[in-house]
Amino acid sequence: MNINDCSIRLETDADHAAVENLIREAFWNVYRPGCSEHYVIHVLRDDPAFVKELDFVMERDGKLIGQNMFMRTVILADDGQTVPVLTMGPICITPELKRRGYGKILLDYSLQKAAELGFGAVLFEGNIAFYGKSGFDYAGKFGIRYHDLPPEADASFFLCRELKTGYLTGVTGVYQTPPGYYVGDAEVEAFDRAFPPKEKLRLPGQLF
Numbered sequence: 503m504n505i506n507d508c509s510i511r512l513e514t515d516a517d518h519a520a521v522e523n524l525i526r527e528a529f530w531n532v533y534r535p536g537c538s539e540h541y542v543i544h545v546l547r548d549d550p551a552f553v554k555e556l557d558f559v560m561e562r563d564g565k566l567i568g569q570n571m572f573m574r575t576v577i578l579a580d581d582g583q584t585v586p587v588l589t590m591g592p593i594c595i596t597p598e599l600k601r602r603g604y605g606k607i608l609l610d611y612s613l614q615k616a617a618e619l620g621f622g623a624v625l626f627e628g629n630i631a632f633y634g635k636s637g638f639d640y641a642g643k644f645g646i647r648y649h650d651l652p653p654e655a656d657a658s659f660f661l662c663r664e665l666k667t668g669y670l671t672g673v674t675g676v677y678q679t680p681p682g683y684y685v686g687d688a689e690v691e692a693f694d695r696a697f698p699p700k701e702k703l704r705l706p707g708q709l710f
Contacts, residue, residue, distance in 0.1 A: 508562045508604060510611050513569065517559055518547070521569050526697060528594035534710035535702035539592040541685055541693040546573060549682040553588070556616055560595070560608050568595040568604055570612045572624070573682070577646055579675035588616060588624045588665075589680065609636050613665065622669035625662045625677050638663045645674035 529537035560568035570593040577585040641662035
């Protein structure tokens with residue numbers, strides 16, 4: 503699919519190293535000194551919950567500039583149901599092209615494809631100021647709680663978008679992060695040694 507000066511396609515095996523480097527550049531020193539997201543996607547590609555049909559890369563002038571991917575997960579509903587949903591990410595755009603609209607193009611395309619495949623809803627952690635422009639709202643408004651989060655804690659980071667209107671109507675319960683997202687620091691450090699050295703910095707605004 504061509505959109506202005508960029509194109510979006512499925513990731514191939516040949517893209518893996520370049521995508522991991524792209525993610526590393528995009529997330530380095532953003533949420534913590536260094537990052538783990540490049541290792542997370544390396545691990546998730548082999549996870550049974552990984553949705554290969556929703557593993558996208560964005561190109562511009564023959565160069566990878568963005569990526570997004572999805573995982574299957576569930577809501578453990580208060581009435582005993584297990585409600586299938588998606589979660590998303592890492593999603594990124596190369597640092598030099600951030601805030602130029604490419605991220606929203608990639609996000610909206612990805613969500614459209616997820617809807618076409620019949621998925622009902624996407625829940626994940628993100629900034630409402632950006633993701634709200636693509637139809638996300640606070641998950642609490644849908645009656646969905648983030649696992650292990652105390653009731654009084656700030657859950658404004660936890661977002662939801664229905665891909666099927668009414669999919670979560672009448673559902674209340676607890677969202678489950680896929681286990682594959684939890685990686686150990688030692689594993690991340692070992693994996694990162696295969697990349698060019700970068701300085702880890704403690705910066706204002708980091709979460710960890």
